[in-house]
Amino acid sequence: MNLGQNQISVQQFPDTVQSWKRDGYTFYFYCTESALEVSVKSDKVIRFRYSPESIFQRDFSYSGAHNYEGKVKALDIKEDGEKFTICTAFLDIVITKHRLLVTILDKEGKVVIDDEKGFHWEEHKDYGGEIVMMSKKVQSGEHFFGLGDKPTDLNLRGKRFELWGKDTYGFMKNADPLYKNIPFFLGLHHKIGYGVLFDNSFRTFYDFGFERKNVYSYWAHGGEMNYYFIYGPELMDVVETYTNMTGKPELPPLWSLGYHQCKWSYYPEKVVKNIAAEFRKRSIPCDALYLDIDYMDGFRCFTWNKDYFPDPKGLTTELSKDGYKLVVIIDPGIKIDKNYWVYQEAIEKDYFCKRQDGPLMRGSVWPGKCNFPDFTNPEVREWWSGLFKGLIETGVRGVWNDMNEPAVFEIETFPNDVRHNYDGDPCSHRKAHNVYGMQMAKATYDGIKRFLAPNYRPFNITRSAYSGIQKYSSVWTGDNVASWEHLWLANVMCQRLAISGISFCGSDIGGFIETPSGEMYIRWLQLGIFHAFCRTHSSGDHGDQEPWSFGEEYAELAKKTIELRYRLLPYLYTTFWQYSKFGTPFLRPLTFLDQNDTETYFRQDEFGVGDNLLVIPVTQAEADGRWLYLPSGVWYYFWDDERFHGNMEVWAEADLNRVPIFVRAGSVIPMYPVMQYVGEIELKELILHAYFYIKSHTSVVYEDAGDGYGYEQGHYNVRTFNTSGSDNQFVIEQSVKGEFIPTYHTYAVNIHGLAFEPRKCEVDGQEVAFTMENQEKNEIKVMVPIHFGKLVIS
Structure with missing residues (x-):
């Protein structure tokens, strides 16, 4: 493998095990110099740590995975000739005494992963320490997925990647590296799914059969060979486990799942007010407006340009009365200005990053020459969190972290010799680079929450990330381009992020760079309304990109599309609750819906949203x-x-009025009436759409106040709907858990596709009236009290 410049491949390997020991759920195998630590984190999660010199580093990671402890029902070890076998309830882990080669098998004896060279290393000639490497055999018919925001095909087989966060303006397909650093991938072969988290923050590489077709490998330019194996066998289970290991997000405010409008830049305040008024005048729903860097005084973070925004508090109050939340951008670069209070505080407290020999790290970004806080220092994060007091008291409800790879003009990012605290384990930028943006996002999240809770929930977005970012922030895919290729990329990248644990994601709808046609904008919007984060954003250099910017025909289409987003909010919120509760991805690639069907392995346009919707965006013109x-x-x-x-190709009619959407038979889909913003209307009824199916099916609907933390005290409802059908009957049964009292008292139940002509409708044994909505398709509507237990159509 190509290890980088100035490297001579003198690879070293473990020799033979000289001794071993067991300590609870952890096993240690010692060779002459090197060692292997195997920790059984659960019956399905096994951690491997290798040390060339039998000295393990501090057990710490910003991903949080090192703190994961699952259930271990059974555990044993056998020593047999030239190997050891560690047995759990689901796996057998075979470790050879010579070279510490690892093979993991399921209980049917099927190989899941199998070392090729296994662990090996070589000295890093430029910086010292080791380049740590792992290579494994590609199994027959194996496919790979994951790695965060890579702008390439969903299936990673035959490709090679690098994790080193980079500001990649106008990136194109197959660009690498990109903004985020997510060292987690999934493998699938023989219909068995697994995952690997290579928890190492140094510059990292992955090769999925690119250099050698029958071998996949991963390596890092420092740190430990420290990886977690996660067994499925279902791919969805793997993602859920990984998300639980690295941290589930809390529920966001419901308004954050509404439509957001952004531009570089909306200023002065008159422009912001005009944009807000135009949305309401046209009855196009919108919940959030954004201010880019021009709202600041000379691009100084935590300040306001008084010429553009003379009364920020007045602006947020006025916007709030009309249903808007204001989100502002904050970058990491702090302008070098002795009269600037943030700069003064950071200098006095010694909070800026330094070069190896002592000078402060200095680089140019939007304010000009800047210094940069060391967000890997917990004291700096605490200070940074406190800086948000003024913005939140002004009425700001969300923060957007940008340029935090970190990006620096002219030199791209920090030099390698910049020093970091790394939460008490001082290091160079080589180790801290990939986690810098994540720790900025954490500090920002903590600050927003500190000053908003308990009445409101925080909302934050970030461009750069590491594994576990989902605990603190949503993300977007970066500075994309208004092109059909980028529309296609937005679809694939958000699917990949979702199966990498980061479901609160979206793209700049319409493209950030250049200007889309009206048709392209509508098609992009039709995709974006099914992403958890739904925001139009543009550079503004080539024209406006509000929904009405492309003419009245497209404005009406945009209105209809965004209205669909708001109608589906209770379904989308339920899907997010599943993500925050169980780690279940919001978006689900076709392979993850049916990994037993090999036809899905190279499909990447189709994706599931939650349990019961399938969306297939149109990504071609005309x-x-x-x-x-x-x-x-x-x-x-x-x-x-x-x-x-299913299990077949079909043609879907989809002119510009619609995006292909399919609903799983048997499901119950909750909907709201159209609203202009979350909380605009007091719900009088919840609309339920139930789809007839001859078999049984279960759907859930989650609800709470949509903001605040009452749900943590039980003020929520989980409504479970079980449906079943026959040739002459359709039954919906409901059970409810929780103590939330909604404003509505009635369901408007719309039943689709009955296989018989309905004659009678009973609710808990009492006959009630229904209306025929479509005689030809036997579609009916019935009003039902929300406390019903059983609804029978016959």
Whole structure:
């Protein structure tokens, strides 16, 4: 493998095990000089740490994975000739005495992963320490997924990647590296899924059969060979486990799942007010408006340009009355200015990063010459969090962290010799680079929450990230381009982020650079409304990009599209609750919906949203429909209720008025009436759309106040709907857990696709009236009290 410049490959390997010991759930194997630590974190999660010199480094990671402790039901070890076998309830881990080669098998004896060279290393000639390496055999028919925001095909087989956060303006397909550093990937072969978290923050590389077709490998230019193996066998289970290991997010405020409008830049305040007024005048829903760097005084963080925004508090108050939340940008660079209070404090407290020999790290970004806080220092993070007091008291409700790879003009990023605290383990930028942006986001999140809670929940977005970022922030895919290729990339990148534990993601709808056509904007919007983070953003250099910027025809289409987002909010919020509760990804690639169907392995346009929706965006110009692949099951076309069987390709009619959406048969989909912003109207009824199916199916609906922390005291409801059907009957049964009291008392139940002509409707044994919505398709509507237990249509 190519290890980088100025490196001579003198690879070293463990020799033979001389001794071993067991300490609870951890096993140690000692060779003449090197050692292996195997920790059984659960019956399905095994951690491997290798040391060339039998000295293990401090057990710490910003991912938080080192603190994970799952359930271990059974554990044993056997020594047999030239190998050891560690046995859990689901796995057998075979370790050879010579070279410490590892093979992991399931209980049927199927190989899941198998070392090729296994662990090996070589001295880093430039910086000292070791380049730590791992290589494994590619199994027959194996496929790979994950690694965060890589702008390439969903399936990673045959590709090679680097993790080293980089400001990549106008990136194109296959650009690498990019903004985020997510060292987690999934493997799938013989319908068995697994995952690997290589928890190392140094510059890291992955090769999935690029250099040698039958070998995949990963290596880092420092630190430990420290990886976690996560067994499925279901891919969805792997992602859930990984997300639980690295941290689940808390529930965001419901408004953050609404539509957001942004531009570089909206100023002065008159422009912001005009944009806000235009949304309401046109009845186009919108919950959040953004201020980019021009709102600041000379781009100084935590300040306001008084010429552009003479009364920030007045502005946020006025916007709030009309249903808007204001989100402002904050970058890491602090302008070198002895009269600037943030700079003064950081200098006095010695909070800026330094070069190796003592000078402060200095680089040019938007304010000009800047110094940069060391966000790996917990004391600096605490200070940074406190800086948000003024913004929050002004009425700001969200913060947008940008340029935090960290990006520096002219030299791209910090030099390698910059020093960091690394939470008490001082190091160079080589180790801290990939976590810098994440720790800035953590400090920002803590600050927003400190001054908003308990009445409100924090909202934060970040461009750079490391594993575990989902605990602190949403993300977007960076400075994209208004092109059909980038529309396609936005789809794939957000799917990849979701299966990498980061579901609160989206793209700059319409493209940040250049200007889309009206058609492209609408198609992008039709994708974006199904991402958890839904924001139009543009550079503004080539024209405006508000929904009405492309003419009245497209304004009406944008209005209809965004209205669909708001109608689906209770479903999307439920899906986010599943993510925050269980670690279940918000977006689910087709392979993750049906990994037993090999036809899904190279499909990447289709994706699931939650349990019951399938979306297939149109990513080509002048299309009036598209071919797509349906996974197993029975599916209804959302727009006309045509029913399809899965495991086959179908054609979906989709002119510019619609995006192909399919609903899983048997499901119950909650919807709101159209609203202009979250909380605008007091709900009088919750709309439920139930889809007939001959088999049983379960759907859930989660609800709470949409903000604040009452849900932590039980003020929430989880409504479970079980449906079942036959040739002459359709049954919906409901159970409810929780203590939240909603404003509505009635369900408007719309039942689609009945296989029989309905004659009677009973609610808890009492006959009630219903209306026929579509005689030809046997679609009915019935009003039902929210406390019902059983609804029977016959």
